[in-house]
Amino acid sequence: MRVSRLMLVTLRDDPAEAEITSHKLLLRAGYMRRLAPGIFAYLPLLWRVLQKVSAIVREEMAAVDALETLLPQLQPADLWRRSGRWDGYTAGEGIMFHLVDRQERSLGLGPTHEEVVTELASDLLRSYRQLPVCLYQIQTKFRDEIRPRFGLMRGREFIMKDAYSFHADEACLRRTYAAMDGAYRRIFERCGLRAVAVEADSGAIGGSASQEFMVTAEAGEDLILASPDGRYAANQERAVSLPAPPVPLEVSACQPLATPAQKSIEELCTAHGFDPTQTLKVLLLLARFAAAPPRGVLVCLRGDQQLNDVKLANAVTARCPDAGALLEIVPLLADHLCDPVPFGFLGPHLEDPALRQGEARVAAAPMLRLADPSAADLEAFVCGANRSDEHLVGARWGELCPRPEVVDLRAAQPGDRCLHDPSQRLEAARGIEVGHIFQLGRKYSEALEARFTNEAGGEEPLWMGCYGIGVSRLAQAAVEQHHDADGIRWPVAIAPYTVIVVIASSQDPVQVALAEELYERLRVGGCDVLLDDRPERAGVKFKDADLIGIPWRLVVGRAAGERKVELVDRSGDTGKRELAADAAVEQLLGLPGASP
Ligand code: ATP
Ligand code: MG
Numbered sequence: 001m002r003v004s005r006l007m008l009v010t011l012r013d014d015p016a017e018a019e020i021t022s023h024k025l026l027l028r029a030g031y032m033r034r035l036a037p038g039i040f041a042y043l044p045l046l047w048r049v050l051q052k053v054s055a056i057v058r059e060e061m062a063a064v065d066a067l068e069t070l071l072p073q074l075q076p077a078d079l080w081r082r083s084g085r086w087d088g089y090t091a092g093e094g095i096m097f098h099l100v101d102r103q104e105r106s107l108g109l110g111p112t113h114e115e116v117v118t119e120l121a122s123d124l125l126r127s128y129r130q131l132p133v134c135l136y137q138i139q140t141k142f143r144d145e146i147r148p149r150f151g152l153m154r155g156r157e158f159i160m161k162d163a164y165s166f167h168a169d170e171a172c173l174r175r176t177y178a179a180m181d182g183a184y185r186r187i188f189e190r191c192g193l194r195a196v197a198v199e200a201d202s203g204a205i206g207g208s209a210s211q212e213f214m215v216t217a218e219a220g221e222d223l224i225l226a227s228p229d230g231r232y233a234a235n236q237e238r239a240v241s242l243p244a245p246p247v248p249l250e251v252s253a254c255q256p257l258a259t260p261a262q263k264s265i266e267e268l269c270t271a272h273g274f275d276p277t278q279t280l281k282v283l284l285l286l287a288r289f290a291a292a293p294p295r296g297v298l299v300c301l302r303g304d305q306q307l308n309d310v311k312l313a314n315a316v317t318a319r320c321p322d323a324g325a326l327l328e329i330v331p332l333l334a335d336h337l338c339d340p341v342p343f344g345f346l347g348p349h350l351e352d353p354a355l356r357q358g359e360a361r362v363a364a365a366p367m368l369r370l371a372d373p374s375a376a377d378l379e380a381f382v383c384g385a386n387r388s389d390e391h392l393v394g395a396r397w398g399e400l401c402p403r404p405e406v407v408d409l410r411a412a413q414p415g416d417r418c419l420h421d422p423s424q425r426l427e428a429a430r431g432i433e434v435g436h437i438f439q440l441g442r443k444y445s446e447a448l449e450a451r452f453t454n455e456a457g458g459e460e461p462l463w464m465g466c467y468g469i470g471v472s473r474l475a476q477a478a479v480e481q482h483h484d485a486d487g488i489r490w491p492v493a494i495a496p497y498t499v500i501v502v503i504a505s506s507q508d509p510v511q512v513a514l515a516e517e518l519y520e521r522l523r524v525g526g527c528d529v530l531l532d533d534r535p536e537r538a539g540v541k542f543k544d545a546d547l548i549g550i551p552w553r554l555v556v557g558r559a560a561g562e563r564k565v566e567l568v569d570r571s572g573d574t575g576k577r578e579l580a581a582d583a584a585v586e587q588l589l590g591l592p593g594a595s596p
Contacts, residue, residue: 038148088325192491263344291324488549
């Protein structure tokens, strides 16, 4: 391809809309343009990158016997109602774009395809003899993200590879999950990415085990907590650890303590010399559901601990099976209540009637009362007295009130001791989630009645797994990991072109003739090659070549008369070398991916 025909428009300055390096570079180097928030045109250069990533994905999917397909993006609401996900995905913070057609039927634009593929499976897969089966597609997904940002990292329209597997039993599901794990590792490695596998929360997709693949990068939105010995790594949403041991509270009986205006743990501890580990943090929240009135939630944490919102949402969902989708959990505010509740002085013994007013009318449903083990394990503690300006010192579970239901709710932090080996401490790293694999179990097959006849002749729901890769996010993550001050440094396997032949002076017929010859030989030899034939100064062309990040630059300049050229390795590994034109061609045709 000739650069003069490439519609290449590069920008000298960083566009104001871009926040992180990879986003800036993709815009500056002419890979994409933004149409609206989270909606991008993939220009020809980027499309080639995406095609190369997709080709690697296709090869590795074929290697684990997954079949490529293409499923509808317009999906009937009824199907999503039957799986119980329509409300959660469309109301509140739901991310599904949805619409009503001319016949007044509701439809959603596919953010993911569990429903559609399970419906197909229930129609087509009837016998254990047909199993296992794995289908995948590479397709545009739509998600009305609350905060689209960082370019392709969090788009509202983006490309995903999603695969779904069906099995006669759980053991078979586990085998495919393990095979996918291997395929994912090979995909990321072949794309030139440093990615790590971490334990993950299963989120709105559901299911039991799930694992994410994170490209480690400072700009990542996810926090990874890992042990130095490499035996444990998890997304912070899911991570577990040992909290620091508490400082024992040496008191005999429970006493009230005047604490005027000391509403925070910090103020309380500063004023009275308590250690935060001796205190109880009581949070009052309101959970809103699609199909039930809101419900109050009282959470107890040890004073030095933070709440993990994802763990809380999972705990609440599990305890309200008939309430429909959990839409949101918000702090309960004075506005939600008629009578004042002494915020800042709350104790775990707060009674239900306190909430039976205003929007928080919990009516028949009592508050959900949950305590993290760090709070539940305290012998004696300091907590609010449920009266303004007063705390209790030396309160005990059982005496003050029954111990709430114990569930892991605390956010693990960097520096925490690891469960598998307390001498190891969790270290933090930032990551970009490029892939996510799930063992779904029978959640969707039960809901959508996708059943098969097993070997014994009985009917049972299919076992399922699902496996996603953010293809467009991956492409940008590669830039985040591979760039320098001058621009992108694509890994060869996913670079839009492998070689760029630059004519230093387009005025010089000798240079032009040699460049055209080399370009043609490389092209015929199967190399993805660009020819920068633009009538620009050499410096401009070199800058652009660096910016767009083509792995090899072949410069045809003054030595063209002696058939000598300069070969520059964009990765910087072998630097700049002058060599005979024929030798350069030979070397470039020998590169991986260069031959037809
Ligand atoms: P996130 O937590 O980042 O919102 P997710 O967990 O909702 O992502 P999945 O449902 O697991 O995403 O989707 C599979 C893959 O699709 C993700 O691992 C990610 O690489 C990619 N992906 C998800 N959302 C987006 C998005 N808005 N833009 C680009 N890629 C995305
Ligand atoms: Mg995910």
